[in-house]
Amino acid sequence: MKCLLNKKEQINALPKRIFDILSQYHEREGCMVESSTLKQLKVLLQSYALLYVEDNIGLNTQATALFKKIVDNVYSAHDGEEGLTLFTNHRPDIVITDFAMPRMDGLVMAEAILKINPDAKIIMTTGHDNLDVLHRALRIGIFDVLVKPLKIEHLIETLTRCSKMLKDEFHRRIFTSNLHTVFNHQNNQLLLLHAHNVVMANQPCLDFFGVSSIEVFRNRFASFGELLLEHNGFLYDNDETEWFEHIAHNPGKLFNVKIADCEDNWHHFILSYQTIPEKEGYGVLSLNDVSELHLLSLYDSSKVERERLAKDEKTVRGLLEMAMRSGAKIRVHNLYKGLSITNDGIVVKVEKREIVLKTSYVQLKGIQNEEDFYLTSELFPMAIHCTAIKRIDFEPQSVTFTHYKMVENSPTRRQAIRVVPDQDVRLTVFYEERMLEKDIVVLDISLKGIRFKLTALPPGFVLKKSVVLDLVLSTSLRPMMINTKAEVYRIDEKEHYYELVCTYELHGQAQKNMIDYVAKRQMVLIREFKGLQNEK
Amino acid sequence: MKNETLLYDDGVHKCVMFSLEDEEHHDYSLSVNQFLIIQHGSGVLIDPGSGAIFGELYDAVSRHIDPSKLKYIFFSHQDPDVAGAISEWSVSTTAQLIVSKLWTRFMGHYGLMDMGRIVALEDQGGRIKFGSDYLQFIPAHFLHSPGNFSLYDSRSKILFSGDIGAAVLSPQNLNKEVDNFEEHRPYLESFHGRYMAGNRFCRAWVKCVRVHEVEMIAPQHGSLFRKEFAAQFLSWFEEVEGGLEQCEALYGCKQ
Numbered sequence: 049m050k051c052l053l054n055k056k057e058q059i060n061a062l063p064k065r066i067f068d069i070l071s072q073y074h075e076r077e078g079c080m081v082e083s084s085t086l087k088q089l090k091v092l093l094q095s096y097a098l099l100y101v102e103d104n105i106g107l108n109t110q111a112t113a114l115f116k117k118i119v120d121n122v123y124s125a126h127d128g129e130e131g132l133t134l135f136t137n138h139r140p141d142i143v144i145t146d147f148a149m150p151r152m153d154g155l156v157m158a159e160a161i162l163k164i165n166p167d168a169k170i171i172m173t174t175g176h177d178n179l180d181v182l183h184r185a186l187r188i189g190i191f192d193v194l195v196k197p198l199k200i201e202h203l204i205e206t207l208t209r210c211s212k213m214l215k216d217e218f219h220r221r222i223f224t225s226n227l228h229t230v231f232n233h234q235n236n237q238l239l240l241l242h243a244h245n246v247v248m249a250n251q252p253c254l255d256f257f258g259v260s261s262i263e264v265f266r267n268r269f270a271s272f273g274e275l276l277l278e279h280n281g282f283l284y285d286n287d288e289t290e291w292f293e294h295i296a297h298n299p300g301k302l303f304n305v306k307i308a309d310c311e312d313n314w315h316h317f318i319l320s321y322q323t324i325p326e327k328e329g330y331g332v333l334s335l336n337d338v339s340e341l342h343l344l345s346l347y348d349s350s351k352v353e354r355e356r357l358a359k360d361e362k363t364v365r366g367l368l369e370m371a372m373r374s375g376a377k378i379r380v381h382n383l384y385k386g387l388s389i390t391n392d393g394i395v396v397k398v399e400k401r402e403i404v405l406k407t408s409y410v411q412l413k414g415i416q417n418e419e420d421f422y423l424t425s426e427l428f429p430m431a432i433h434c435t436a437i438k439r440i441d442f443e444p445q446s447v448t449f450t451h452y453k454m455v456e457n458s459p460t461r462r463q464a465i466r467v468v469p470d471q472d473v474r475l476t477v478f479y480e481e482r483m484l485e486k487d488i489v490v491l492d493i494s495l496k497g498i499r500f501k502l503t504a505l506p507p508g509f510v511l512k513k514s515v516v517l518d519l520v521l522s523t524s525l526r527p528m529m530i531n532t533k534a535e536v537y538r539i540d541e542k543e544h545y546y547e548l549v550c551t552y553e554l555h556g557q558a559q560k561n562m563i564d565y566v567a568k569r570q571m572v573l574i575r576e577f578k579g580l581q582n583e584k
Numbered sequence: 585m586k587n588e589t590l591l592y593d594d595g596v597h598k599c600v601m602f603s604l605e606d607e608e609h610h611d612y613s614l615s616v617n618q619f620l621i622i623q624h625g626s627g628v629l630i631d632p633g634s635g636a637i638f639g640e641l642y643d644a645v646s647r648h649i650d651p652s653k654l655k656y657i658f659f660s661h662q663d664p665d666v667a668g669a670i671s672e673w674s675v676s677t678t679a680q681l682i683v684s685k686l687w688t689r690f691m692g693h694y695g696l697m698d699m700g701r702i703v704a705l706e707d708q709g710g711r712i713k714f715g716s717d718y719l720q721f722i723p724a725h726f727l728h729s730p731g732n733f734s735l736y737d738s739r740s741k742i743l744f745s746g747d748i749g750a751a752v753l754s755p756q757n758l759n760k761e762v763d764n765f766e767e768h769r770p771y772l773e774s775f776h777g778r779y780m781a782g783n784r785f786c787r788a789w790v791k792c793v794r795v796h797e798v799e800m801i802a803p804q805h806g807s808l809f810r811k812e813f814a815a816q817f818l819s820w821f822e823e824v825e826g827g828l829e830q831c832e833a834l835y836g837c838k839q
Binding site for chain 2: 560
């Protein structure tokens with residue numbers, strides 16, 4: 049777009065032209081300046097202070113009057129020295145200055161100003177296209193250079209750009225200063241690490257270790273690892289643990305750690321570490337103190353003590369509260385006829401005995417069907433079995449329950465997928481070449497073993513005895529026969545029958561058949577389970 | 585056609601390519617590849633294919649490593665020729681299954697409801713430690729699947745590119761290796777022109793790939809690109825025009 053003031057006009061005539069154009073907001077000299085543009089410029093610049101430095105008295109007077117129309121605080125000077133004094137006293141945000149002036153030229157003044165405030169925006173006007181002046185201006189960090197006679201759209205564009213940059217810088221300053229505030233007023237201890245080493249730490253962290261400054265902290269602890277105390281089941285559980293490797297390769301994951309404060313009291317923290325993208329080697333580490341839940345002994349006690357604690361609802365509630373406070377995602381497990389249904393969940397409320405857990409719709413259906421579920425997390429020493437379901441809300445997708453205990457053995461630890469077979473499965477068990485009873489009920493089956501019922505056991509039938517199993521499995525296509533040796537792994541005596549688990553190692557076609565059967569059975573059970581989802 | 589090719593072996597770290605095709609595809613020479621990485625007795629299986637080849641691939645893998653030692657199974661995307669046997673692999677191994685988070689909600693359709701077995705990749709990809717080295721998941725979204733990744737193995741410097749680099753019916757596929765890029769190019773063009781979403785995605789992928797030192801590109805269909813052919817492929821792929829550029833022709837009316 050061509051929008052020039054008369055190029056041939058002398059500098060003296062220029063401000064009048066601009067003034068006219070800006071004041072009257074209409075076409076002049078073939079140039080249309082939109083009134084909305086000028087209003088916008090006024091809105092953008094009004095709150096800033098501007099210093100105008102020009103040795104030509106007439107020009108200075110008129111241009112100053114012009115700038116006062118769009119900027120609230122305008123200061124004017126007639127040479128570099130006077131300009132620098134005004135800048136030192138009033139610290140304006142924007143400086144518009146001529147280059148050639150008596151006593152101190154525009155560049156020397158600009159250099160001095162930028163030493164006082166590197167963020168000052170200096171626009172220099174020069175009567176000719178002097179490359180040397182341009183290079184020097186660039187080198188010292190001048191915002192822009194405009195060649196006289198000025199084009200109105202260039203001046204508007206430069207001032208608009210200038211105001212936007214000032215606003216961006218202002219926002220960045222607010223953001224940075226508030227980040228600093230947030231950083232220091234977090235209850236969590238926060239540390240900025242470069243590899244193992246602490247670069248920054250917030251105030252609660254410095255207070256915890258009883259040090260006055262980050263420099264003192266760095267002098268005392270060369271690496272963050274020096275702070276970690278060994279504790280069974282925690283991130284740092286022996287002196288060969290590669291703790292940093294572990295957290296660095298699991299960003300966002302939560303870990304239990306034990307750290308002593310400045311008075312040598314042990315604290316239990318939940319640690320999480322997040323790398324900083326595009327700043328290789330840097331990461332933010334946060335520590336959430338959960339010591340008052342008194343869970344340390346749970347991880348480091350004898351088996352008997354652990355069993356006692358596992359039954360203690362208060363202890364388990366402490367674990368769930370720890371998960372809630374650290375915002376930990378925990379795994380929720382259900383089984384539908386052996387089919388494992390697992391999704392993430394978060395504890396959202398711990399109140400007296402009542403716990404509220406949010407999880408997925410599918411998981412809630414699993415809980416509704418089974419009336420119990422298991423919770424696991426790297427933070428927990430064992431799985432937690434949850435019963436006494438008080439309420440399932442499908443709309444906010446949450447479950448409320450009041451009974452929970454830790455269990456050493458849970459279905460969440462299964463090594464192989466076990467499914468309840470279809471009714472057509474046939475099992476025959478041979479022990480010392482004699483067939484055991486007919487019509488054996490198979491409870492579940494996997495690639496590694498089978499669980500079934502017997503009403504009576506033959507004499508001498510004990511654990512680790514060898515048996516031979518003949519198994520006929522039906523898929524939609526054909527019956528499959530599996531004949532294998534197996535070992536008695538478990539015998540549970542129930543009220544009217546025995547429940548046995550036999551394990552085996554399948555090879556070749558038998559192995560393939562079993563994989564095929566369990567995989568297809570999974571699909572059938574998924575369909576069945578999805579059918580349940582449609583039921584109220 | 586060879587159905588097993590050793591891609592890399594330094595005594596510690598090994599990469600093997602299997603080329604097992606289900607019968608349906610055999611006549612059309614779709615040339616499907618599956619990959620296995622092994623280090624210190626731990627394995628990663630890549631794009632293990634459909635249920636039709638499960639048994640054959642299970643045996644092939646067993647010749648190199650006990651399948652119970654598979655630590656991860658990576659599915660570059662959700663297509664049935666990549667992820668059709670999720671149910672079988674979940675039953676036969678204890679491996680973690682790595683897939684774009686976009687597809688986790690579909691796992692039930694593949695026979696898995698246990699999200700504890702899934703490692704869901706964020707859109708920007710990620711890195712996992714494998715032995716003393718690492719595996720980098722490089723975003724390849726919309727090339728062609730909307731949730732798609734390539735896998736870079738830092739030790740062998742092989743880029744397992746999924747459907748990118750696929751060529752159907754190319755004579756170069758017979759020995760599973762490109763030794764004449766110009767001869768192979770028309771077969772690349774026909775596939776990529778129709779399957780890739782648009783040039784912007786092609787360029788973005790190449791930019792991400794060039795961060796790494798790539799010795800070989802191993803696609804899920806077709807032939808391997810070694811050294812200079814890998815570089816040639818990247819330069820060619822940068823210029824590929826896909827669906828977006830051919831929108832009008834594809835829809836048959838002016839848009």
